[in-house]
Amino acid sequence: MILFYLWWLAFYAIHPVPAAERPVHEFRDPHRYLYVAVPGIRNYLEYGGHGLLVYDIDKDHKLVKRIPTRGLAPDGKPSNVKGIAVSLATQCIYISTVHNLQCISLQTEQILWEKAFEKGCDRLSVSPNGQEIYMPSFEKEDWYIIDAATGTLKHTISPGSGAHNTIYGLNGKEVYLEGLRSPILTVVNAQTWTSRTVGPFSNNIRPFTVNGKQTLVYANINDFLGFEIGDLVNGNKLYSVKVNGFEKGPVKRHGCPSHGIALSPDERELWLADAHNQQIHIFDNSQMPPQQKQSIALRDQPGWITFSKKGDYAYPSTGEIIDTRTKKILLTLHDEHGIPVQSEKMVEVGFRGKEAVDAGDQFGLGRVQ
Numbered sequence: 001m002i003l004f005y006l007w008w009l010a011f012y013a014i015h016p017v018p019a020a021e022r023p024v025h026e027f028r029d030p031h032r033y034l035y036v037a038v039p040g041i042r043n044y045l046e047y048g049g050h051g052l053l054v055y056d057i058d059k060d061h062k063l064v065k066r067i068p069t070r071g072l073a074p075d076g077k078p079s080n081v082k083g084i085a086v087s088l089a090t091q092c093i094y095i096s097t098v099h100n101l102q103c104i105s106l107q108t109e110q111i112l113w114e115k116a117f118e119k120g121c122d123r124l125s126v127s128p129n130g131q132e133i134y135m136p137s138f139e140k141e142d143w144y145i146i147d148a149a150t151g152t153l154k155h156t157i158s159p160g161s162g163a164h165n166t167i168y169g170l171n172g173k174e175v176y177l178e179g180l181r182s183p184i185l186t187v188v189n190a191q192t193w194t195s196r197t198v199g200p201f202s203n204n205i206r207p208f209t210v211n212g213k214q215t216l217v218y219a220n221i222n223d224f225l226g227f228e229i230g231d232l233v234n235g236n237k238l239y240s241v242k243v244n245g246f247e248k249g250p251v252k253r254h255g256c257p258s259h260g261i262a263l264s265p266d267e268r269e270l271w272l273a274d275a276h277n278q279q280i281h282i283f284d285n286s287q288m289p290p291q292q293k294q295s296i297a298l299r300d301q302p303g304w305i306t307f308s309k310k311g312d313y314a315y316p317s318t319g320e321i322i323d324t325r326t327k328k329i330l331l332t333l334h335d336e337h338g339i340p341v342q343s344e345k346m347v348e349v350g351f352r353g354k355e356a357v358d359a360g361d362q363f364g365l366g367r368v369q
Contacts, residue, residue, distance in 0.1 A: 030350025030358045032057035032308065033064065034315070036333065037081040037095050040343025041303070041317065042253065043073075048333075048341035050078040052095070052104070055333065057308060057348065061321050063336060067109045071097035082138070083123035083166075084345040086359035087148045089130030093349070094148070096121040098138055103151060106349065106356045115151045117144060123362075125168040125175070127190065134175050134188075136163030143177055145193075155193060159186045165207055167363055169214045176217065178205045185217060185230065198230045201237055206256050207304065209263050211366035218261055218270060224248075225257040227272055229289065239289040249276035252301050260304040260344075262364020264324060265311040271364070273316065275301040280316055282327070296327060304344035309360035309367075317344040 034055040038048035052067040073079040079097040086093050092103050092112065101121050102114040120138025126148060127133075133146040141160040144153055161179020168175050168190070177186040183200040185208070199205075201221050208219035210232070217230040226242040248257035252275065260273025263285065270283040270290050278298050283290035304317040307324070314322040319333040319342045333341040350358030 028352065030352055032348055032350050032358075034061065034308075035084065035086075035093060035347050035349055036341060036343045037069070037084045037345040038341065038343050039078055040081045040345040043078060043080045045078065046339070047319075048335045048339060048343065052093070053333075053335060053341060057313070061331060061333065063334070066336060067104065069095060069104070070102055070111060070114055071095060071100060073099060081343070081345045082121055083125075083135075084347050084362055085124055085126040085133070086347055086349055086356065087126050087130035088356055088359060090149050091356055092148070093347070094124060094126065094133065095345070096124045096135060098122075101133075101135060101146070101151065103148075107354055113151050117153075122163055123165045125166040125361075125363075127168050128170055128172040132168075132190075134166050134168060134177075136166055136177070136179075139164060139180060143188075157188060157193060157195070159195070161186065165363075167208070167210055167365065169210065170212055170365065170367070170369065171214060174214060176208070176210060178208055178219075180204055180206060183221070185219070187232065196235065198232055198235045199237060201228050201230065202240060206254070206259055207261050209261055209364050209366070211263060211267055212369040213366075218263065220256060220258045220261050220273075222256055225274060225276075227258060227261055227270070241283070241289050241292075243272070243274060243281050244292055246274060246277045246279065246281075246295075251275040254303055260302050260317065262305040262307055262314070263366040264307060264314075265309060265365075265367040267366040267368045269324075271305050271307075271314060273302040273305055275303065278302070278318075280305065280314075280322075294327060296322065296329070299332065299340075300342065304362075306346060306360070306362055306364045309348050309350070309358065315346055318342055 036053040054064045055061045083096040100116040119140045122136040124135040145155040162181030164180040165178040175188045185198040203221040206220040225248040229239040270285045272281045280296045282294045300318040302316040348360035
């Protein structure tokens with residue numbers, strides 16, 4: 001009997017009984033959805049109309065629904081969507097347009113508030129704790145710091161660079177501000193609102209991404225088919241990496257040969273947009289500088305790239321769903337009318353039941369920390 005008792009104690013020391021108060025669903029992976037804001041290519045309604053399209057990532061990206069949105073221009077027509085982001089703290093998804101910022105509940109799918117800003121809006125970013133938004137004005141001098149729950153303006157930062165793309169670092173300590181009229185990246189301390197700079201790069205910065213440790217920035221620049229890498233610690237440019245085997249040429253939008261850059265979440269690869277040649281170029285990022293290794297032809301000119309948070313899918317703005325392991329196009333996004341969908345503004349949200357418990361980002365950030 002004593003031996004049995006000792007065996008029983010040893011067994012359950014190794015194999016503890018799960019806590020009864022913890023629901024079974026807490027152990028399940030979140031169910032993943034892709035939220036795609038349209039019009040996400042300028043104000044072109046032919047690429048999916050107007051609204052927020054929701055696709056079930058875990059069920060072959062099947063279209064689930066269209067959530068109505070506002071974001072109208074003064075003439076009453078849908079305005080260009082400029083950015084999309086999620087806050088788990090507020091359980092909201094945010095869509096910025098040229099004219100305003102709207103906050104939509106992930107549970108009720110109702111617009112909780114919509115606010116216009118004097119100098120317009122561009123591609124926003126939400127803090128990792130979900131409480132604060134950094135939003136650029138529309139290509140002007142200011143960035144707005146906004147309370148994510150209420151939309152209240154807290155502070156303004158004015159680098160004067162042509163406010164455009166914004167990344168809130170994963171550690172919550174620094175925010176990266178790119179102005180499309182400057183070769184300098186501004187880095188803001190999120191606690192003190194003081195700033196420093198990185199660069200100059202060889203030309204004005206366009207889309208960019210940051211690694212998980214926040215030591216490196218990978219940036220598209222004007223008039224260059226390729227990308228440059230900057231040191232976020234020391235503030236200097238490190239490398240300039242040109243695409244081999246392809247020539248730059250006329251592009252439909254953005255006026256930039258490479259407008260779109262993303263790191264795979266494991267940071268082993270860098271994916272780069274090539275508009276003129278309708279390609280995604282893939283680089284081995286396990287070495288410095290990264291080495292070009294493969295290209296994927298797309299159905300149109302890409303202007304953005306992001307990844308699923310697990311890194312199993314890549315999403316160019318042209319609407320293809322790419323298997324990142326095989327590098328094969330699995331399918332293309334369509335709306336409820338069968339119309340091909342394209343958008344540069346999409347983000348993943350993971351749910352357990354009705355609660356959003358996980359979210360990706362629109363920028364293709366590295367996640368090795």
